[in-house]
Amino acid sequence: xxxxxxxxxxxxxxxxxxxxxxxxxxxxxxxxxxxxxxxxxxxxxxxxxxxxxxxxxxxxxxxxxxxxxxxxxxxxxxxxxxxxxxxxxxxxxxxxxxxxxxxxxxxxxxxxxxxxxxxxxxxxxxxxxxxxxxxxxxxxxxxxxxxxxxxxxxxxxxxxxxxxxxxxxxxxxxxxxxxxxxxxxxxxxxxxxxxxxxxxxxxxxxxxxxxxxxxxxxxxxxxxxxxxxxxxxxxxxxxxxxxxxxxxxxxxxxxxxxxxxxxxxxxxxxxxxxxxxxxxxxxxxxxxxxxxxxxxxxxxxxxxxxxxxxxxxxxxxxxxxxxxxxxxxxxxxxxxxxxxxxxxxxxxxxxxxxxxxxxxxxxxxxxxxxxxxxxxxxxxxxxxxxxxxxxxxxxxxxxxxxxxxxxxxxxxxxxxxxxxxxxxxxxxxxxxxxxxxxxxxxxxxxxxxxxxxxxxxxxxxxxxxxxxxxxxxxxxxxxxxxxxxxxxxxxxxxxxxxxxxxxxxxxxxxxxxxxxxxxxxxxxxxxxxxxxxxxxxxxxxxxxxxxxxxxxxxxxxxxxxxxxxxxxxxxxxxxxxxxxxxxxxxxxxxxxxxxxxxxxxxxxxxxxxxxxxxxxxxxxxxxxxxxxxxxxxxxxxxxxxxxxxxxxxxxxxxxxxxxxxxxxxxxxxxxxxxxxxxxxxxxxxxxxxxxxxxxxxxxxxxxxxxxxxxxxxxxxxxxxxxxxxxxxxxxxxxxxxxxxxxxxxxxxx
Numbered sequence: 001x002x003x004x005x006x007x008x009x010x011x012x013x014x015x016x017x018x019x020x021x022x023x024x025x026x027x028x029x030x031x032x033x034x035x036x037x038x039x040x041x042x043x044x045x046x047x048x049x050x051x052x053x054x055x056x057x058x059x060x061x062x063x064x065x066x067x068x069x070x071x072x073x074x075x076x077x078x079x080x081x082x083x084x085x086x087x088x089x090x091x092x093x094x095x096x097x098x099x100x101x102x103x104x105x106x107x108x109x110x111x112x113x114x115x116x117x118x119x120x121x122x123x124x125x126x127x128x129x130x131x132x133x134x135x136x137x138x139x140x141x142x143x144x145x146x147x148x149x150x151x152x153x154x155x156x157x158x159x160x161x162x163x164x165x166x167x168x169x170x171x172x173x174x175x176x177x178x179x180x181x182x183x184x185x186x187x188x189x190x191x192x193x194x195x196x197x198x199x200x201x202x203x204x205x206x207x208x209x210x211x212x213x214x215x216x217x218x219x220x221x222x223x224x225x226x227x228x229x230x231x232x233x234x235x236x237x238x239x240x241x242x243x244x245x246x247x248x249x250x251x252x253x254x255x256x257x258x259x260x261x262x263x264x265x266x267x268x269x270x271x272x273x274x275x276x277x278x279x280x281x282x283x284x285x286x287x288x289x290x291x292x293x294x295x296x297x298x299x300x301x302x303x304x305x306x307x308x309x310x311x312x313x314x315x316x317x318x319x320x321x322x323x324x325x326x327x328x329x330x331x332x333x334x335x336x337x338x339x340x341x342x343x344x345x346x347x348x349x350x351x352x353x354x355x356x357x358x359x360x361x362x363x364x365x366x367x368x369x370x371x372x373x374x375x376x377x378x379x380x381x382x383x384x385x386x387x388x389x390x391x392x393x394x395x396x397x398x399x400x401x402x403x404x405x406x407x408x409x410x411x412x413x414x415x416x417x418x419x420x421x422x423x424x425x426x427x428x429x430x431x432x433x434x435x436x437x438x439x440x441x442x443x444x445x446x447x448x449x450x451x452x453x454x455x456x457x458x459x460x461x462x463x464x465x466x467x468x469x470x471x472x473x474x475x476x477x478x479x480x481x482x483x484x485x486x487x488x489x490x491x492x493x494x495x496x497x498x499x500x501x502x503x504x505x506x507x508x509x510x511x512x513x514x515x516x517x518x519x520x521x522x523x524x525x526x527x528x529x530x531x532x533x534x535x536x537x538x539x540x541x542x543x544x545x546x547x548x549x550x551x552x553x554x555x556x557x558x559x560x561x562x563x564x565x566x567x568x569x570x571x572x573x574x575x576x577x578x579x580x581x582x583x584x585x586x587x588x589x590x591x592x593x594x595x596x597x598x599x600x601x602x603x604x605x606x607x608x609x610x611x612x613x614x615x616x617x618x619x620x621x622x623x624x625x626x627x628x629x630x631x632x633x634x635x636x637x638x639x640x641x642x643x644x645x646x647x648x649x650x651x652x653x654x655x656x657x658x659x660x661x662x663x664x665x666x667x668x669x670x671x672x673x674x675x676x677x678x679x680x681x682x683x684x685x686x687x688x689x690x691x692x693x694x695x696x697x698x699x700x701x702x703x704x705x706x707x708x709x710x711x712x713x714x715x716x717x718x719x720x721x722x723x724x725x726x727x728x729x730x731x732x733x734x735x736x737x738x739x740x741x742x743x744x745x746x747x748x749x
Contacts, residue, residue: 041139043141043143044081050133051084053189056074072087088141097141099138103134105134105137149181150178151223152177153225154222156173156228161230165213166208166211170205173222195216198216215232215233226523237262239261246557264569264576271291271696272696277307277310281311283585283591285695288692291691295695307551311551321348326618326642329635331383336441339441340376340441359544368380369479383635387428390425399488399499400502401521418457420465423465430479464483497540501536503518505535518640535549561576562578565578581748583747590624593661594611594612596692597665599670601626661740676731686703
């Protein structure tokens with residue numbers, strides 16, 4: 001007691017550190033800092049930022065779902081300071097804070113590592129953060145008064161910049177409060193780079209650029225608010241002899257490349273373009289006849305004509321229906337699902353074939369009522385039954401906003417709160433269902449009443465409200481889903497059109513302007529914001545015309561660039577200075593192998609010759625080892641990440657030696673047997689195979705290698721001459737097998 005009495009009376013200088021033995025324990029007695037001593041320490045403005053900076057309230061620590069850690073719970077990233085105050089001050093029998101001897105508080109002893117702590121030492125006893133916590137405890141650990149200053153806004157300086165590779169930029173963060181005061185909170189803010197391969201950022205806001213050029217952003221978080229620092233990292237190479245721009249897409253892509261000093265690759269040749277665009281729009285290889293005619297044509301507009309032909313074809317509808325039905329979870333969990341699966345797939349396909357405006361397509365889906373026989377889009381409500389699942393899927397798929405986090409707490413990277421989540425869920429609160437005359441199918445209807453959803457945390461009912469926008473009051477007879485569709489399709493909506501054009505851009509360029517494509521937020525800015533805004537504006541002005549969007553993207557020189565890098569753009573992964581090759585999707589690859597081998601894969605309950613891209617649901621994955629191995633999605637998620645696009649050993653082994661591949665190659669009615677029998681020269685037959693596989697003629701070295709193999713005499717194990725007809729068929733099987741296993745065949749390039 002004598003020591004403690006002496007400690008209280010003595011005046012220490014800021015920065016002094018005293019070690020003492022209290023109760024047999026060596027502890028650090030850190031006097032208050034000059035900053036803490038000069039004012040009343042605020043729980044919200046001072047204590048919470050310290051806990052957040054130290055990582056105490058992250059998901060793996062005391063903000064862990066299900067009760068925090070070791071009986072001590074904090075809200076995620078400090079979004080609920082009132083609750084955190086209750087946990088700190090009133091729980092744990094009051095042992096977490098000890099106003100009489102602040103340094104004996106468990107909060108400080110564990111955080112500074114002076115007592116065993118699962119999270120390790122989080123605060124140095126000589127740090128400013130430790131001093132602020134200690135002084136708050138010494139002052140009585142009070143919660144802020146209503147009249148205390150509150151954070152109004154904060155900003156990062158600079159907001160944008162250009163930084164050379166291997167350069168640095170120190171950020172400064174300023175917070176502004178309701179009393180007009182301003183504070184430098186650079187050391188209290190949190191920082192996170194959106195691309196760690198391009199830039200690293202220290203816990204004090206020093207940005208360090210690495211080797212890659214392009215655009216990078218740093219998210220800055222302070223007291224539940226976020227800001228973004230965006231930087232361009234130029235390569236600085238001379239950009240000359242750019243391909244002539246064909247539309248606004250080229251203007252923005254090439255303008256960005258010129259600003260960064262990243263010269264683009266040259267425009268691809270005709271064969272590459274035809275194969276690429278046919279795969280991207282129609283989900284198939286060009287036929288030999290299409291390739292021959294296209295390569296022979298001298299029409300300067302032939303590329304545009306090829307695009308238009310593909311958009312008019314049923315192949316376009318088949319391929320994009322395959323994409324949308326997977327995202328809309330058209331999966332078969334039971335044999336009774338077959339009616340709804342087929343009806344829903346047909347509705348999606350017919351909508352695409354007729355070029356139904358995208359806003360109308362979404363409206364018909366969201367506001368669907370009746371039975372699946374009379375109104376197929378109600379099938380969506382069979383798979384997505386709960387309002388929370390409905391709003392999460394709608395937000396992610398049609399708005400590009402991931403709302404899942406906001407169900408339990410404030411979104412950690414966005415401005416969306418739990419109230420925003422349940423206000424959006426209220427749009428689906430009046431969806432009713434009852435059994436219909438079709439087994440396993442419900443009748444979907446609008447229940448009369450005032451739409452509302454209850455926030456499970458506050459218990460308060462919330463009326464429908466769109467993200468960031470109020471919705472006028474609705475009557476009991478009005479279906480709130482129609483109001484949601486109205487809000488989505490307004491030109492001012494900041495998400496709807498942007499989400500779709502970003503998703504389609506990724507379809508054609510492998511990488512979205514915002515990546516991931518369904519994570520649109522202020523803290524995840526686009527790599528080319530001007531281009532994204534122009535695409536969005538064009539899509540809205542076209543009346544939400546999906547075919548026109550595909551047309552404007554694929555007609556651009558940017559889409560038609562070669563995949564071959566030049567000496568400067570090999571490392572570019574985000575600026576579209578060249579075409580980024582990607583492996584063919586499972587269904588497309590299976591169809592391509594069928595076309596090259598002239599065989600077919602049969603699927604139950606479907607006409608012979610049905611393409612894999614035209615399959616209505618996921619049930620066919622179970623009967624097709626190929627589709628499973630190559631990652632066809634099961635339709636369990638609205639995230640395109642469910643589709644496996646990475647290569648694996650199992651895929652390589654399947655192509656090398658699987659029974660179904662052997663059967664296709666050896667099909668008695670297949671291409672190998674057919675061309676072995678005809679009277680053409682071996683050279684003509686090799687040219688046919690290259691046209692079928694790659695939409696081009698073989699190069700001289702390829703032609704020589706192929707002919708040498710086909711004409712080499714062979715004998716069986718006993719040295720006897722093999723029947724010439726069988727030998728020719730076997731040789732062509734081997735050649736086709738070799739072509740299938742090339743990267744040129746397996747990838748769209």
